[in-house]
Amino acid sequence: MPPSTLDPRVAFPATPADSARLDAGTAPAHPLALLSDWIEGVVARDAVEPFYVTLATASADGVPSSRTVQLLDVEEDALLFTTNFGSRKGVEMRATGRAAVSLYWRETAQSVNVTGRVVEADDAECDARFAEEARGVQVSRTVSFHGLPLDDEAEQLGRFSALMASDEPVERPEYWRWFRIVPDAVTFWEGNPEALNRRLHYAWHDGAWTHGAIQA
Numbered sequence: 001m002p003p004s005t006l007d008p009r010v011a012f013p014a015t016p017a018d019s020a021r022l023d024a025g026t027a028p029a030h031p032l033a034l035l036s037d038w039i040e041g042v043v044a045r046d047a048v049e050p051f052y053v054t055l056a057t058a059s060a061d062g063v064p065s066s067r068t069v070q071l072l073d074v075e076e077d078a079l080l081f082t083t084n085f086g087s088r089k090g091v092e093m094r095a096t097g098r099a100a101v102s103l104y105w106r107e108t109a110q111s112v113n114v115t116g117r118v119v120e121a122d123d124a125e126c127d128a129r130f131a132e133e134a135r136g137v138q139v140s141r142t143v144s145f146h147g148l149p150l151d152d153e154a155e156q157l158g159r160f161s162a163l164m165a166s167d168e169p170v171e172r173p174e175y176w177r178w179f180r181i182v183p184d185a186v187t188f189w190e191g192n193p194e195a196l197n198r199r200l201h202y203a204w205h206d207g208a209w210t211h212g213a214i215q216a
């Protein structure tokens, strides 16, 4: 086999000893409580861009796709995101009602995979959140539509500049919305190049979370 052009020395580091260690015996009953603990630890280490995560969706006939998005919040029972629901991911989330998210932080050699139900925020919440955005963000979301062909960039930039220069409030386009992923399975992973990596899997069954260690 020809040698890989990727440098094999760029291995993941160990999860630092003072980071939370995965332990099925002491882990919280709710996986998002553990995710919040981990995020606290990641932020304390000044992680670079800790909230850019991979969001995976699938079409109704099972073709998968993924992309980077920003995790906006970890709530008690859900993860919060925003997107254009006319985009590929938006159409697919509406078709299947499901999505998956992967997070990885190199600073702590920790990773979390979440799958769950997609729940769209209602119009009132979307309007309120849109109103809080910076004008440049509001205008970008108005003049740019994920995935459509870019036939005339100058025309698009013209609309961007005109809206930026105006004093009129920017209305939320119907397609721009916030949504939550309500998890039904969450797997935590931590790395240990000296010994075995660890994983802890949470599953939602009959109205309750169960969890246990699984092989990594």
Ligand SMILES: Cc1cc2nc3c(=O)[nH]c(=O)nc-3n(C[C@H](O)[C@H](O)[C@H](O)COP(=O)(O)O)c2cc1C
Binding pocket: 052, 065, 066, 067, 068, 069, 070, 071, 082, 083, 084, 087, 088, 089, 090, 146, 147
């Ligand atoms: C760092 C980063 C953050 C991003 N955050 C978001 C986001 O929060 N929401 C979003 O819809 N797209 C976000 N994007 C753009 C998406 O990766 C993607 O290009 C876009 O949403 C269209 O995806 P789709 O055509 O697969 O639906 C981000 C991209 C990057 C690189």
